[in-house]
Amino acid sequence: MAFELAPELQRDCIELADWSLCKVLLMNDSQYPWFILVPRVEGCREIIDLDDKLQAQFWQESAQLSRTLQAVFSPDKLNVGALGNMVPQLHVHHIARFTNDVAWPKPVWGLHPAKPYTDEQIAELKKVF
Template identity: 75%
Template sequence: MAFCLAKELQRDCIEIAHWPLCKVLLMNDNQYPWFILVPQVEGVKEIVDLSDAQQQTFWQESAKLSRLIKAVYNPDKLNVAALGNMVPQLHVHHIARYQTDVAWPKPVWGLFPAKPYTEAQLQQLRQRLDQAL
């Protein structure tokens, strides 16, 4: 069975990159630098469902994304979480948080309506990420 990204992630996110194991997505909400790693393995719900080699690659890619977010955004806190109650497909959130963001110190999920990125904001974001890579 071929990998297919969950419809909720397709609807709510923008694809930023394809790494060896994961798709790198950007949540289309400009209130937070909010990225999501999705292993491109069909039917996986939990990190432990990945093979040992896939788990190693996943953690390397998660660390790479975390370092990238810290370098580009310099957050007060970097939240990394795998929930999956609403979207069972394995996906791991990497969210830069600031004491000045609209949801601080609460979780970002469902607290405020999303504010989509403009094309200009997306272009600037991609340039910043490309420079950091």
């Protein structure tokens, strides 16, 4: 079987880049700089499903994304998490949070309706990745 991105992620996200292991996605909600890493490994549900080499690669890419978010957005806090209760495919959220964002200090999930990015905003973010 070939890797396929979960339909929920296809619906809710914008594909920004393919790194060595992971697909880099942007959650289409301009209220938060919200990015998602998805290892391109078929059937992967948990980080422990990756072998040791791929786990190391995953964490390197997660750190790379986190450093990029810090450099580009200067957030007050980075939220990084893998839940998978609604989308079982392994995907890890990286969200730049600010004390003045619309959800602070609560989690961003489902608190406010999404505000999609404009084409211009997406083009600018693609330049970063």
